[in-house]
Amino acid sequence: MSTTEFQLIDAAVEAAGAVAGFWAASAPSVRSGLLRGLASGLEQYQAALVALADEETGLGAGRLNGEVARTAFQLRGFADEVEAGVPYQTIDDQAAAGAPPVGRPRLTRTHEPLGPVAMFSASNFPFAFSVLGGDTASALAAGCPVVVKTHSGHPRLSRAVHEVAQGVLDGMNLPGGLLGLVDGASRAAGLHLVAHPQIAAVAFTGSYQGGTALWKAANERRRPVPFFGELGSINPLIALPGILERDSEALANTLAASITQGTGQFCTSPGVIVLLDHPASDRFVAQLSAALQPIKTHRMLTPGMRNGFDAGVAHLLASDAASQVFEPLADSEGPAPRLFKVDAKAFIEDANLREEMFGPAAVVLTVESIEQATAVLHAIGGSLTATLWGFEDATDDTRALLRAARQIAGRVLFSGVPTGVAVTHAQQHGGPWPASTQPQSTSVGYAALQRYLRPVALQDAPAWALAQQGAQP
Template structure:
């Protein structure tokens, strides 16, 4: 029997209903009623998280690792129900949900392994030098400590990997921080069943009830209250630029400002150099279109901008891309709101002066058709609107007259999650002038590939200079993400028995 959501919040071990209600908007079938959160529930969850931190923040790595592994096991145990409700709510295909569940559980297990190694604690020790002149040196020890309760916002485009038990939650729990998740209204039933998995893991390990809470809301009250609550010490967010910037500003305006780790999107430019374009024209065009339209273009690493020198090879690239795009059928978007925004922004970009619409059908209802536009490098440099992200399967080809124009675009780029170069050996000297520029623009640089697909591992960086993210020194994917929810503490001449166990 398929899982039927009950629509309640999960707060400190209890399933709690509230009024008023809102209805989910699945792609197929009828929606379910969900309780809309309020300030009282946010306060209850925050106080429970603070109380839980007094114990959860100081339990052993072994217990935290067991907790993360238990969450993964409980998610896998509910796999079929998660896939079914996730597909219904988001319109994503079954294979995508199964793969995303694997990534979600993999992230949890990766953090479990990571914290058992102790490396993330960055322990340091400068022994006392009592005989040093003119002044002696005290005994100094340093270690990373958890910061306290963390708020996490579920993402619309990843109902599992960037939502309830996604990367932000996994990193915070691994660090020792209780988490309050604001569920995304695009997939509240999926959030609920994942919260049940976390609840089961908490019960299994006997952890404090306030270690995790989930609050539903389809408006802005819960999100606003969470980031402003004095007991919340950091925020993890993946979403739109407008929503992220509004929450970032609220965090900065608090009496005690807190870090807002927002991943806000990117156009992920792809530079194709002359020899690579000449030697692999058709393959590059087909590969780009495949990456551009994957998942209806609803990835933050979607390569929406491709740049090359104008000429016969560029003409062949565009012709091949058009032919590939025509074969791609309309795809469902995650929500009606996302589809409407894609329609609006696509029309705006296509009507911009100096932009030619090469391919693209009308967009109907919740489905999106891929669009292909082109413009000159000179026009791109003069029009800042052409540098804005369009969330969906829209690609803009920029044709430059010379290398100087391409360099000018590289210099003018805003912060990105990724920048990609396609090169053959004959392009290396030319490309070497771009890398020092591009590494200042993005958190991840790629050669001869496409940015969709983010490997979850130690060396991954999923972040970048603003506006790609609000903190250029952080990542939301990979084990380095744990550093967002830790802070260094130095212990001077503290007796050994009073030190944290890892420093004794």
């Protein structure tokens, strides 16, 4: 990376740092006005932006228009949160006379925005997890400026969206430093951004390897900062024999569509299917194979991702513990779907068999017992989601598996498939390591803004200090 590129990163971060105090003290009307303006700006230029996004990613106009709608929706949703006073909320404990522990001073719990946030765009969501995506929206709502690191999979789109955003800022007479943009695909660029002393937090969605390198850098700083990283997930799905006896063909079709959606390039794509040894499970695998094999996929987002997927397939083909369920058809624009059977005992014992294949593929494990199914979940260790089909009745078995699923996943589904993440107050998109670095936080949903707020207790504060905080009990 050149000295000039370092200087551009420094300039963007310093511009964010210069306006951090102004934005932390900004009124709800100003913050919400910006978020709504950004949503409208995105919609105003939607046709041109979608065309550019499709050219760079190949995701298709239908998918990309839907993603713009989601991005605008969550920008307005965070504006609603700001107008409801969520980032300004306080808890006020009035003073009580007497000796401790009954007696106490007045304590007012408030929140302080962390400061400039470095946000790393994701490859697979060029709108919803990029320049104006959920990380940016939640940070701005919390009162933090943002410096966006573009992704090499859609750099021209990132620059175009940033230009739209700068137009909105100019139109509202707000400083451009509230939303900076830095290019550079190199590892050095990312590390330099994370290491900048004015960066106060980092948001990342991407690979395990890239995320862990940046996470280490954030913690090795002289002054470590929070790193909110989503590092990938294999999203186990358990289907009990009872539901497969009732509706296996429809479930197989639904699952096949989920595995191949977006050519499998979803962080919530179901990658591990756990079945009990039962005739209904055998029939389900045959139906899933029939549904998967003919599906045509579009090209993957980058050549590197395609190479990674091919390497994952080659690894399983070379493993004595794995076998192909069906012979894949010829590749279309993207890779042909793949389905493997993997020995459950080997899966539990060998971490190499649990690596994410980011693409249209899944593995099937046939377990001998509920205890072995539970062991599979614990071996996975951390996942964004876990899906449980056929858990309508409370039994010792369903209770045990639900407990294991809750321990390893951020979101547990009892119907449907995990691809598709609703933007709501109750959403949790994050899970224990290695799914994310901060499992107590979410990167989707309105609780995401809490990541960028630090609690501060004010003791016996005068009225003017509470007013300066914008405190709203």
